Amino acid sequence: MHTTLRPLLAVAVTAGLLTITGCQESKPSGFSPQQLTDMLHLVMESDRAVYTKQVVNRLKDEGVIKPSEHFIDDKALPLPAQMFRFGAEAVAAKTDAFSYSLQSLWPINKQNAPRTEAEKIGLQFIIDNPGQNYYTEEKLGEQSYFTAVYPDAAVAPVCASCHNEHKDSPRTDFKLGDVLGGVVIRVPLGG
Amino acid sequence: MKYAIWALWLSTLLAVAGWYGYRLYAGEELQVFNPGPLSAGHHQLEQACGACHVSPMGGGEVLQKACVNCHGDELKAARDAHPQSKFTDPRNADRLAHLDARYCLACHVEHAPERTWPMTVTQPDDFCVHCHADIAEDRPSHQDMAFDTCASAGCHNYHDNRALYEDFLVKGADQPLLLEIARIAAPAPLADKHPDWQKPAEVPQPDAPSERLNAEAVAGWLASDHAEVGVNCSGCHQPQGVAWQAKPELGTCQRCHAGEAQGFFAGKHGMRLNPDLLVKLTPMRPEPGLLAFTAESAGHELSCSSCHGAHKVDLVAAAVEACLGCHADQHSLAYQDSPHQRLWQAEQRGELPPGSGVSCASCHLPRETAEVHGRERRLVQHNQNANLRPNEKMLRGVCLDCHGLPFALDALADPLLLQNNFRGAPAQHVPSVDMALERARR
Numbered sequence: 001m002h003t004t005l006r007p008l009l010a011v012a013v014t015a016g017l018l019t020i021t022g023c024q025e026s027k028p029s030g031f032s033p034q035q036l037t038d039m040l041h042l043v044m045e046s047d048r049a050v051y052t053k054q055v056v057n058r059l060k061d062e063g064v065i066k067p068s069e070h071f072i073d074d075k076a077l078p079l080p081a082q083m084f085r086f087g088a089e090a091v092a093a094k095t096d097a098f099s100y101s102l103q104s105l106w107p108i109n110k111q112n113a114p115r116t117e118a119e120k121i122g123l124q125f126i127i128d129n130p131g132q133n134y135y136t137e138e139k140l141g142e143q144s145y146f147t148a149v150y151p152d153a154a155v156a157p158v159c160a161s162c163h164n165e166h167k168d169s170p171r172t173d174f175k176l177g178d179v180l181g182g183v184v185i186r187v188p189l190g191g
Numbered sequence: 192m193k194y195a196i197w198a199l200w201l202s203t204l205l206a207v208a209g210w211y212g213y214r215l216y217a218g219e220e221l222q223v224f225n226p227g228p229l230s231a232g233h234h235q236l237e238q239a240c241g242a243c244h245v246s247p248m249g250g251g252e253v254l255q256k257a258c259v260n261c262h263g264d265e266l267k268a269a270r271d272a273h274p275q276s277k278f279t280d281p282r283n284a285d286r287l288a289h290l291d292a293r294y295c296l297a298c299h300v301e302h303a304p305e306r307t308w309p310m311t312v313t314q315p316d317d318f319c320v321h322c323h324a325d326i327a328e329d330r331p332s333h334q335d336m337a338f339d340t341c342a343s344a345g346c347h348n349y350h351d352n353r354a355l356y357e358d359f360l361v362k363g364a365d366q367p368l369l370l371e372i373a374r375i376a377a378p379a380p381l382a383d384k385h386p387d388w389q390k391p392a393e394v395p396q397p398d399a400p401s402e403r404l405n406a407e408a409v410a411g412w413l414a415s416d417h418a419e420v421g422v423n424c425s426g427c428h429q430p431q432g433v434a435w436q437a438k439p440e441l442g443t444c445q446r447c448h449a450g451e452a453q454g455f456f457a458g459k460h461g462m463r464l465n466p467d468l469l470v471k472l473t474p475m476r477p478e479p480g481l482l483a484f485t486a487e488s489a490g491h492e493l494s495c496s497s498c499h500g501a502h503k504v505d506l507v508a509a510a511v512e513a514c515l516g517c518h519a520d521q522h523s524l525a526y527q528d529s530p531h532q533r534l535w536q537a538e539q540r541g542e543l544p545p546g547s548g549v550s551c552a553s554c555h556l557p558r559e560t561a562e563v564h565g566r567e568r569r570l571v572q573h574n575q576n577a578n579l580r581p582n583e584k585m586l587r588g589v590c591l592d593c594h595g596l597p598f599a600l601d602a603l604a605d606p607l608l609l610q611n612n613f614r615g616a617p618a619q620h621v622p623s624v625d626m627a628l629e630r631a632r633r
Contacts, residue, residue, distance in 0.1 A: 089274075141288070
């Protein structure tokens, strides 16, 4: 793990705050864990929507190439959820300064169902409170984490149709704009 | 008297420490440090502790790196179903407390023969339960199935499930026992490796010094691809202008056959000669091997020429005779007069099209597409272990060239058929295709 990323991230976060606030002469205070996860999520959500709309949905509609869960065998595009997971795994191989995953109360892959109490409560919270995120702290093993759960909505028709048609999907009535699941981001707390 | 005892104790201690220390420093007789025999996969490397223990101060991460150095590419190619990245998320902390699957050593402990099971697994064979205890909720067909059957019934592998995943089973469910066109991959044409190659207009002349020439060697060379593509005697015996080498070094072969050599060094035939090993080992011989070998093969050292011959580079002989010259286990002996061998002989007689016959190499050293020096080439995978165990690894690269998936799955799961080299119909039935079909229907 590139643990050196942590101080770099702290410096970047501090510098970012200074730049954003324009208070270049004030004492740097850094971002709070919530600000950090909010910004990370903004990047993830935007990239995810672009891939889904501009690549998967468009090329499928134009008949160029389809997405497939078995994209290597089928010579197809990785599904947006797979794309997201590959990114999360690539990040995890480089740093343990933060981690993220895509989960759902109606997961196609059952390993993506909530496991920790924070995940279970958070995923239910974002369903019950549209437009809101869930933030908490939890202890996993010996480590405490700041954990944030963000709603993940069907941003394109292909999202809803794939989830509805997949044979492993426990729910088949999703519509465009529905919350399919949540993005869970964790930042370790303490030293 | 008291001081004398102390002095004797101290000098004995120093002598013992010095003896061990010297061996550690000089890298000699390192077996004195060996806490127990290595597994079947690594036993050839007992003298090469540094192959895994790359740093004397190394802990789990260092050993993990050593595992990945040798096995990482193979796992990637197998689309490893349980890569390390699946377990690094903190949400798995409770699971890792039971089984820290981030590390190969969690399941593959070395020097522990008393608890090493097939596939060199050192966990109880129901280890899947740690993460999949509730599988029956999602797959009612799995209700009452014991967790020690996940990997032993021909249904799942921990790492390589390329031929076992549900949608693949459904796609192959209707395939017949024998495909209409049953052919293994043909050898790549010479032009594949030598794009500018043209068949020489005249018979090439050997360029060895006259005192080195002998009729048998020249005749063999003239019949070989080496003569066809212009690799003359000096190409192997005087590479890059060095003094004449009666027995060319393995590195000379490797210079032109890098892809093949890479597989050879990764497999059991050539792992002792792997240039990456810090300790120089002698070539593998049948005697230290853990299988049954012919008496005549004793002392036979494995190199490229031990199977291919020195001059003729006979690919036909290398595909069967070379193997059976050493291997004498039940499966190998049963190849004689097996259905696969009868096809092989018919192909050699010209009665069947190329690729119809099945040699030892067809299955254990199959032709694959691989990238060598930035170019994609079809070449023989010389790591015989790459698709050997679990034997479902052989399905996509070998069996399915000729057979349908349901038959191939059943055949590979039948221990008697493995022993008798596939004479007869499978007595075992792997239910995974039926279960996948049933689920798809629902």
